[in-house]
Amino acid sequence: MSYHASTYDVVVIGAGHAGCEAALAAARMGCQTLLLTLSLDTIAYMPCNPSIGGPAKGHVVRELDALGGEMGKNIDKTHIQMRMLNTGKGPAVYALRAQADKVLYQREMKKVLEEEPNLTLHQNMVEKLLIQDGVCKGVITRTGAEYHAETVVLTTGTYLRGKIIIGDLQYESGPNNQQPSVNLALHLQELGFNMVRFKTGTPPRINSRTIDTSKMEIQPGDEEPRAFSFETTEYITDQLPCWLTYTNEKTHQYIQDNLHRAPMYSGKIEGRGPRYCPSIEDKIVRFADKNRHQIFIEPEGRETLEMYVQGLSTSLPEDVQQDILRTIDGLEKAEMVRTGYAIEYDAIVPTQLWPSLETKLVPGLFTAGQINGTSGYEEAAAQGIMAGINAARKVQGKEPVILDRSEAYIGVLIDDLVTKGTNEPYRLLTSRAEYRLLLRHDNADLRLTDKGYDIGLIKEERYGRFVAKRDAIEKEIARLRKTKLTPNAEVQAQLAVLGTSEINNVMELANLIKRPELSYQDIMKLSPPPEKLSEEVMEQVEIQLKYEGYIQKSLQQVEKMKRMEEKRIPHWVDYTKVSGLSSESREKLQQVQPVSLGQASRISGVNPADISILMIYIEQGGRTA
Amino acid sequence: MENDTIAAIATAMGESSIAIIRVSGTDAVTLVDHIYQGKNKLSTVATHTVHYGHIIDPTTKEKIDEVLVTVMLAPRTFTRENVVEISCHGGLVAVEQTLGLLMSTGIRLAEPGEFTKRAFLNGRIDLSQAEAVIDLIRAKTDKAAKIAIRQSEGKLSHHIRALRSEIVETLAHLAVNVDYPEYDADVLTSQYVVDRCMSIKKDIDKLLRTAKQGKILREGIATAIIGRPNVGKSSLMNALTQENKAIVTDIPGTTRDVIEEYVNVRGIPLKLLDTAGIRETEDVVEQIGVKRSEEALQNADLVLLVLNHSEALQKEDMRLIEKSKAYPTIFVINKTDLPRQIDYEEIKKYIGDRPMISLSVKAEQGLTQLEETIKTMFFSGQVDMNDQTYVSNARHIRLLEQAKASIMEVMNGIELGVPLDMAEIDMKNAWQLLGEVIGEAVAEDLIDQIFSQFCLGK
Numbered sequence A: 001m002s003y004h005a006s007t008y009d010v011v012v013i014g015a016g017h018a019g020c021e022a023a024l025a026a027a028r029m030g031c032q033t034l035l036l037t038l039s040l041d042t043i044a045y046m047p048c049n050p051s052i053g054g055p056a057k058g059h060v061v062r063e064l065d066a067l068g069g070e071m072g073k074n075i076d077k078t079h080i081q082m083r084m085l086n087t088g089k090g091p092a093v094y095a096l097r098a099q100a101d102k103v104l105y106q107r108e109m110k111k112v113l114e115e116e117p118n119l120t121l122h123q124n125m126v127e128k129l130l131i132q133d134g135v136c137k138g139v140i141t142r143t144g145a146e147y148h149a150e151t152v153v154l155t156t157g158t159y160l161r162g163k164i165i166i167g168d169l170q171y172e173s174g175p176n177n178q179q180p181s182v183n184l185a186l187h188l189q190e191l192g193f194n195m196v197r198f199k200t201g202t203p204p205r206i207n208s209r210t211i212d213t214s215k216m217e218i219q220p221g222d223e224e225p226r227a228f229s230f231e232t233t234e235y236i237t238d239q240l241p242c243w244l245t246y247t248n249e250k251t252h253q254y255i256q257d258n259l260h261r262a263p264m265y266s267g268k269i270e271g272r273g274p275r276y277c278p279s280i281e282d283k284i285v286r287f288a289d290k291n292r293h294q295i296f297i298e299p300e301g302r303e304t305l306e307m308y309v310q311g312l313s314t315s316l317p318e319d320v321q322q323d324i325l326r327t328i329d330g331l332e333k334a335e336m337v338r339t340g341y342a343i344e345y346d347a348i349v350p351t352q353l354w355p356s357l358e359t360k361l362v363p364g365l366f367t368a369g370q371i372n373g374t375s376g377y378e379e380a381a382a383q384g385i386m387a388g389i390n391a392a393r394k395v396q397g398k399e400p401v402i403l404d405r406s407e408a409y410i411g412v413l414i415d416d417l418v419t420k421g422t423n424e425p426y427r428l429l430t431s432r433a434e435y436r437l438l439l440r441h442d443n444a445d446l447r448l449t450d451k452g453y454d455i456g457l458i459k460e461e462r463y464g465r466f467v468a469k470r471d472a473i474e475k476e477i478a479r480l481r482k483t484k485l486t487p488n489a490e491v492q493a494q495l496a497v498l499g500t501s502e503i504n505n506v507m508e509l510a511n512l513i514k515r516p517e518l519s520y521q522d523i524m525k526l527s528p529p530p531e532k533l534s535e536e537v538m539e540q541v542e543i544q545l546k547y548e549g550y551i552q553k554s555l556q557q558v559e560k561m562k563r564m565e566e567k568r569i570p571h572w573v574d575y576t577k578v579s580g581l582s583s584e585s586r587e588k589l590q591q592v593q594p595v596s597l598g599q600a601s602r603i604s605g606v607n608p609a610d611i612s613i614l615m616i617y618i619e620q621g622g623r624t625a
Numbered sequence B: 001m002e003n004d005t006i007a008a009i010a011t012a013m014g015e016s017s018i019a020i021i022r023v024s025g026t027d028a029v030t031l032v033d034h035i036y037q038g039k040n041k042l043s044t045v046a047t048h049t050v051h052y053g054h055i056i057d058p059t060t061k062e063k064i065d066e067v068l069v070t071v072m073l074a075p076r077t078f079t080r081e082n083v084v085e086i087s088c089h090g091g092l093v094a095v096e097q098t099l100g101l102l103m104s105t106g107i108r109l110a111e112p113g114e115f116t117k118r119a120f121l122n123g124r125i126d127l128s129q130a131e132a133v134i135d136l137i138r139a140k141t142d143k144a145a146k147i148a149i150r151q152s153e154g155k156l157s158h159h160i161r162a163l164r165s166e167i168v169e170t171l172a173h174l175a176v177n178v179d180y181p182e183y184d185a186d187v188l189t190s191q192y193v194v195d196r197c198m199s200i201k202k203d204i205d206k207l208l209r210t211a212k213q214g215k216i217l218r219e220g221i222a223t224a225i226i227g228r229p230n231v232g233k234s235s236l237m238n239a240l241t242q243e244n245k246a247i248v249t250d251i252p253g254t255t256r257d258v259i260e261e262y263v264n265v266r267g268i269p270l271k272l273l274d275t276a277g278i279r280e281t282e283d284v285v286e287q288i289g290v291k292r293s294e295e296a297l298q299n300a301d302l303v304l305l306v307l308n309h310s311e312a313l314q315k316e317d318m319r320l321i322e323k324s325k326a327y328p329t330i331f332v333i334n335k336t337d338l339p340r341q342i343d344y345e346e347i348k349k350y351i352g353d354r355p356m357i358s359l360s361v362k363a364e365q366g367l368t369q370l371e372e373t374i375k376t377m378f379f380s381g382q383v384d385m386n387d388q389t390y391v392s393n394a395r396h397i398r399l400l401e402q403a404k405a406s407i408m409e410v411m412n413g414i415e416l417g418v419p420l421d422m423a424e425i426d427m428k429n430a431w432q433l434l435g436e437v438i439g440e441a442v443a444e445d446l447i448d449q450i451f452s453q454f455c456l457g458k
Ligand SMILES: Cc1cc2nc3c(=O)[nH]c(=O)nc-3n(C[C@H](O)[C@H](O)[C@H](O)COP(=O)(O)OP(=O)(O)OC[C@H]3O[C@@H](n4cnc5c(N)ncnc54)[C@H](O)[C@@H]3O)c2cc1C
Pocket: A013, A014, A015, A016, A017, A018, A019, A036, A037, A038, A039, A042, A043, A044, A045, A046, A047, A048, A049, A124, A125, A126, A127, A155, A156, A157, A158, A159, A160, A175, A176, A180, A181, A184, A200, A201, A202, A277, A341, A342, A343, A368, A369, A370, A371, A374, A375, A376, A377, A380, A381, B458
């Protein structure tokens, strides 16, 4: 029996990283929003590594923040250490990473949700979607409550028909022994969604009292204060270190000897695992000539002695796991407090989604996060905010917001998913982005704050500060372009002091700064700006001028891409009626239903001739219509 | 719509070895000006006028060809865009070089059927013709694809694959340094990358040299010699190759059952495909022979169908004659030194006035006539060595040059102290350009490479 519980604008299912962002975005955009989740004690739970950020992923967190998301702020409040990675490399790949206090992260996020005025949080399991005339109109819970809504966002992560595997042991379960979502998974299949089975895994955890850190290398956080959010002003100074140790020949031998007990090699696992997070048994088989692998020992929080053993993800039997740990330097006496496991789950084939993350099959239903075949907290959060925004905009009768590949890693992520699909859990990498140089960590605000403001997630006050920053950057760049140095004795002497060669001709400061040995600080000494500039402004001026040549090159490529992107494919296009398409591309086009010729051209198997033919077909239809 | 400027060869080589290159797009006139020298700059002349001048290599100032150039300004043109037509006189090599120079000015090689597509999209061709335009694009694309496949089995592709895998290994290594900064892979040094670039550049230079001599890339008119077993196909092939010095080529035979030879018949490059590689007995072979012939037909630009003067026409002969209708064909009646059994009246009935030569390979009679006929057919445009062949040559050279430029950019950048991960952008570019030469440019390759080369993960 079900009963009508209540009516909302937007219902979000699942309070993981995707669901939290989706619900907050919708509520902050003025929609009455309900967030349903299995357990209020596992909100924004990190089932795997207690860390957020890193290359590409950290970029995403910055982008989320510029759009008005929560992840950056939340980790700024709850980390145990932060480090800027890749500082020896170019600015495009600087990347911030934080180790999280897991429990604190959850508590903070829960509080933020609870305090949000338009948001209702409720613990319950959704078993069905309410479908009327093929359109999603709400959800039905296990307890029989019917919640009606204009749009629904589904973010159930790795819970759909979840199955945990440890050696011979297998049981139905969500991550970390949470309840799995079985009925909902079956319901999605009944609705006609094409599902795939994916797999991922996690290492054992140990008690820090039982490890010997004197045999490991220390990995402290940066001394310099760091933050993800462009709004953070308070920094945590008291940081905890992580530790680095290695596997050795003994470890490898031990694993070799027990391989026959690994479910991966005995054929017990059907789900497809990601190449980029192989289990330790996988690493040892595939890279047999490597005689050691790194193991990072990371605290799970300040109020616990539990440590995460990064590098030792495994689904070997429990006794083997314990023994493996003991072969490692510093872990000889380690007590395992949680056993590592692999988990299999259902995911939706993401080419079934529009770029707005609304499903093509069921209008009104949006999906985001690991359910869409991705992996990672940041990837989930990124989709969450976009699905939340677009679900709210649909309620408000507005066009969806879609970020393109030159605007954000979020754009790359979603475009890849809905255009190419994925045959393994998808993880962002910097090499997936064609315009990496434009998608920098440092300029996420310049790229996206306008959008966040237009959407309504960036408040007036923050926007004002942002505009002032942008103006200051532009003004200073203009000044450096105008200010010229003349090659006279005084100038040459100044240049010598800065350790750079003389100039032969009149030279603009904007050009001088391109010399590798000079920084903005040096230029400032030659000609100080009229007003004092903030660190961020100086950083932007330096990067934008120093790498101008490369940035221009990327911008030209973007120009080309945009032209194809602007050519929309009208709704009346019927691929079965377009003569001359190869059958492979016809099938792919029909499946993906690209919104633009640009998107169409990125589908694998669709070649330039198909695009030409499509253009002619559209042109013809356009004239007759 | 798309108004970038494109170029393609518009007509096949004619008797006087004239070929016309057509250029279309907003900047057609100003871009051609970069490589044209005549009395007036083309950008100053009136529309629909013809001008005499030279194609000049702007970097070396070398004269490439003597040309007539027609300037036609939009909208009264085939594509409704600005159009320039260059009539080249210097034969294959000049056409190729001119195309190459055009591309170095930023002009893009037209996709198959693109002129017609533009004409259509710009409203020059009637709406009702859409189907025909689509058919044309499809047909041209399929033909180009066929050539691409042939080339992808060749030596050039082999070299390029090796080069690309060298680049992608370095790219993957750089990517790992970026994406997994804590992973214990060696951090690539600038010196290492520069060394790699030097070696890559050297390889590209070598390819460019061969490409420019036209050795590896030159194809030739694919000429299939077909006929029943024992009519004298192999003998004819041998005769043609002995008489005409075989062209030295680096392209290895691509089809196992078909023998290929490259010969130069009266200045025309022929790729002879002999299907008589197999000899067995009885009926089965008859069938196999015919089947092989049919396969060779599919790739042919020209067909030599051999019949036996000393035997009556047979069922298989008729079948092949029927098949040959779709191809420019010369009918060769061999073994005239033996008594005649074949009925010429009957043959005429089937082939009409298509060219027929009677000869004897054994007696060395009539071969000259055959060669004369091949030449005439070529210059009258009946045999059209697929444009795509020489176009693809010019295109390859252009891509190789661009790839080389990108590699030099990497080295320049590093010398200027640009961070490696930025210099890498140019390296990736080189990798993609080389991929275009052989029709592979999928970025997913890189990601595959990263995870197969390095052991990453949690
Ligand atoms: C064992 C394991 C290992 C992992 N390893 C990695 C890794 O190495 N690297 C990496 O990047 N990522 C890893 N991940 C993935 C990462 O944890 C997820 O990508 C991320 O948490 C997904 O976020 P999400 O919001 O999509 O889903 P989740 O965080 O899983 O949240 C799903 C939410 O939906 C709720 N829910 C489920 N079903 C229902 C229902 N029927 N009704 C109501 N609520 C429901 C759940 O309670 C939960 O709150 C791993 C995950 C697991 C489980």
